[in-house]
Amino acid sequence: MARQDRRVREFERRETEILDAALALCATPDFASVTMGQIAERAEVGKGTLYMHFASKDELLFRLMLRFYRGLLAELRTPQAAGSPLARLRAVIAQALHYHEVHREYRYVVQYCDRIEFRERADPAWRADFQSLDRAFGDWGAPLIEAAMAAGVIPCRPVAEVMLGLHACFQGAVMMIWAGADWSPLESAPQAVRAAAIRFMIAGLVGDPDA
């Protein structure tokens, strides 16, 4: 039924509107004090309606986080210009960091959902989402590392070990970029942080871990 489809579409469109409203509100520093009532008001729906779409406030925020990471994954998966393995790695890291800079409005929400305790008390379905996301990033990045190793540009060692180091460094860099210059250990613009982080990651790739 076309009529039925329209209802479904409208339902989904409303969901997007709710997410957009929530994101807009959660982009401010007093993110912690954003209430479901405010989100409902901004999305121009009743508060109860929120709970038709999301079982809880946490689920709403979780969905926002998913939207962010899926967007990143989609962007990373668009075909890249070929080049040397190292150049490709550098480009990819830069692109991913840039994505975080551009979509800065997600920072509070994403950091909120990345908290250990959030993951630990998340229900099984979400944890599966988390894991499949992690896996997707892993499956996508590992070949790049392997290619660089095969080409002899970086020393041979377990890929998992390299990925872990890169991942840690990346996460830390994102925290700094999002934190803003006002408290960061170095008072640096995001671009400077990005550049330094990339250089450190490249060094970490090509350097000798047994030095």
Next chain:
Amino acid sequence: MARQDRRVREFERRETEILDAALALCATPDFASVTMGQIAERAEVGKGTLYMHFASKDELLFRLMLRFYRGLLAELRTPQAAGSPLARLRAVIAQALHYHEVHREYRYVVQYCDRIEFRERADPAWRADFQSLDRAFGDWGAPLIEAAMAAGVIPCRPVAEVMLGLHACFQGAVMMIWAGADWSPLESAPQAVRAAAIRFMIAGLVGDPDA
């Protein structure tokens, strides 16, 4: 007055008891649902008493975080066995990561207080505390890097850049260690994560960032 001093000491002792009680409660996964009432009950004081010592729940948690980082700083400042600059760096990094493993019970609180938004809405006095802490770590770590550079073990570049990379990598590694094996991208024990992170950081130090 000795009598006066005793009152002061008892007041401080009570404060420690409150912090201990809060830490014990906040070490569980449902950290988010720990209430001031529960903390008061566990510390065997009235709820109002908490507010004699701490202006808000956030301040209480903030003080816990300070206790954690001051402990780390104190441990790092104890004299180290001398050695090659690189060996010293490696030892120091290992020690700091180890501290995070050992004091795992602080993980929820520390991560909570390290959130961007927490810092942004923190009152000026706390921000000063944050910054002096950052500065202390910086002032303490920079000479180690400079020594390694002077010795020619690692390529010359701005110290700030190296510190930033190390810091990012360190933060990320801590997140992984604290997150536990159940969701971590690699299902690794903390020791494995620590080892991999250290190797990556050493590689990042000695590697050529312009490769």
Next chain:
DNA sequence: TCACATTATGACCGCCGGTCACGTCGATTC
């Protein structure tokens, strides 16, 4: 036109962080 199913709604509930008027008790003063 009418029964029915689905979605939308906001008054309402339990609970939490934070407040405040009051009680307690040791110190100080004479």
Next chain:
DNA sequence: GAATCGACGTGACCGGCGGTCATAATGTGA
């Protein structure tokens, strides 16, 4: 040692939050 004082301890209380549910509204199929 009685009176006074003031700093500290306390828990009943408040406003506001996340979440629920009985009811209204809306569109669907016969």
